[in-house]
Amino acid sequence: MNWELIFSNAVYVAFSSSAAAYALIAIGINVHIGYTGLLNFGQAGFAAAGAYGMAIPLATFGWHWTAAIGSSIFFAILLALLLGAPTLRLRSDYLAIVTIAAAEIIRISMMSVRFTWLTGGTDGKKGFADFLVDSNPFGDNRYQFFAQSVNGYSLYITIIGWILVAIFGSLVYFMMRGPWGRVLRGIREDETAVRSLGKSVTKFKMQSLVLGGVIGAVGGIILASEKQSAQPMEYGTTLTFFAFTIVILGGLATARGPIIGAVIFWFILQFVDNVLEQATRNEVVPTWVVNGNNFGQVKFILAGFALALLVVFRPQGIYGNKREMSFDSR
Amino acid sequence: MRGVREARRQAIARLVFAFGVTLTLVSFGGNAQAATDEDDSRPEVIVGAVRDQYKDDAGKKVVENVPGVEVIITVEGGAEVTRLITDDKGEFQTEVPDPGNYLVEINPDTVPDGMEIVDSTKTPRTITVNPESQATAIFFLGANTTKAVSRWELLPQALFNGIKLAAIIAICAIGLALVYATTGLSNFAHGETVTFGAFAAWTLNVKMGVPFLISAAIATILTAAVSVGMERGVWKPMRQRRSSLTSMMIVSIGLALGVRYIFQFVYGARYTNYSAFGRQATMDFGPFNATPRTLWVMAICVVLSVLVSAWLLYTRQGRAIRAVADNPALASSTGINSDYVIAYVWLVGGALAGIGGILYGLDIGVQWDMGFRLLLLIFAAVTLGGLGNPFGAILGSLVIGIFVELWAWLLPAATELKTIGAMLILIIVLLVRPQGLLGSPERAG
Incomplete structure (x- = not known):
């Protein structure tokens, strides 16, 4: 068992660009469920809109990268409007079912053989990351983090990712402290009261859905940029519920919750994964318990039960305020 | 406070028990191990x-x-x-x-x-x-079969397949709708209940050599037991703690995710089949073909749907369920024990989901995420029919099942997109009639 590698890799992953991408996706979810009380179960759909919204114009139509990022944001806003229009006036479980269905529609369409020329099919959309590769200041150098070696490109995307986390994290922090954020919290606590103050609840909910969706789309862009490929399988329901676990772990309706949550979540997951990987490779554990074929599932099992147990036993997470915890307020 | 702590302790004990049941099944599963040999200094070959x-x-x-x-x-x-x-x-x-x-x-x-x-x-x-x-x-x-047959000649077969899918969705959907009606919970772990039924039957049948029909019966009982166990071990304590429906829904998602990957952990990602009813000659019914297996699957689903509907409409227990669904407080005041009724609902819903899983496994093979893939169609059916209305769920299943196969018939080049059709129709119906086909308007509110 190479403990140095196990630890250094887990720490690396906890601060990697994937963790940054998940932090962004979780910040988006936090705007929806934490501050506004909107049950968005389709955050993966927003992330996919972000990833493919950028990858397709760049790789297939040869747009400039600024235009491509614009298109990615445009598609996230469009998706929010499409999902919000029929459901925001209804009870919250309708939004949940419609968003999860929409996210699956997007993923299945992206995987379709029919549209492979456009979306890359099951192999994913590649060939869009030239502008990132060209602007990478670290080149092909490799950097050593204890036993973990990191290449220049990954380091570059990681830095961009965490800068974006800082930008959107503080944006959400300041917006939620202002009057706009207070209206959202008011909607979460008591819609009718907010309506009696003359605010248009549906309009505010829609703005919240758009803001959180766009942040999720930025997370999707980072996720795709790191692999230089938009992979349809990554934008499944698991992504949404990992983000849920992250935001509940860190603390709903707190600005730092999703960020700290992402770091801790990925550290634990990667640590367990590494220990099992080494244990199975060195045959420390008998193969009927866990083996090279199935150790990878353990992290999903852990994440799932962690989500359930957190909601039951510590719904406020690490930083949350139990009184502000949104699910039990109604 | 003591009560809460006690409830919490019991909840953990029951979770551990539910785990134990799963693990027992697990230990009979197996994992095929793939070995690859690497060889030095070979040329590159395609x-x-x-x-x-x-x-x-x-x-x-x-x-x-x-x-x-x-x-x-x-x-x-x-x-x-x-x-x-x-x-x-x-x-x-x-x-x-x-x-x-x-x-x-x-x-x-x-x-x-x-x-x-x-x-x-x-x-x-x-x-x-x-x-x-x-x-x-x-x-x-x-x-190349498409050349000889015209599109219209394939329509009856598509409709037949649609009705078959609808029948399976329906018996899975009844349980989900009943639970929603009595407790308000959208149970995302229902798909895993379906998968559990299929794998319980598969384990008994293939790994332990029990004849298929007996394993199916035992698996149904096991699934019902696990379902009631979840109600008593997780959902009832959560209701007693006055947890909101949203947190219960998220707990069900967490459990679904965890259990789904336990299935993959134990059984791998491949499709497997039962040891019985594998190969059957197709019978020609003129416009469409069917195997006896398919006909049995459909017959069982239809008979069960009718029986459950009759049970809900004409028996004391059925009336009690509908009373609790309409107004739990009023039902309690007339002397109905709503906890008992809810346990009954989970029992029947679990048994039906188990049977649904066994039959779906018979139809397409047993796989770790079969229930999850069916779940979105089940949700579409239940929402379409009117959340919480079991008869609506049956009607919604019929619409969804047929629509899925008709979509595949309309667009034969893109059959992988056929579940999209079901979700699109769901979204469209929510736009024009949010309460669903048979739902009462005040429920949508």
């Missing part, structure tokens, strides 16, 4: 094969080798490397000069008459050849 894959009259999958097909290999974005003709085994092999990406393509003019390249086989296909290793490309051809 190997592959062209196969003809079709179902014979008995519905059994047959794979045959196709010799004499020309395969063209090109450097990606570059020059042609070679052209090969598949040998008697339908295989081809060549060394390529360098590692890298190559395009492998079947020359469509050399495909034998009566066969065509199936849509799922990609040609040309990019494959990556790593240094000192070989890359594989297998192409599938299929019998």
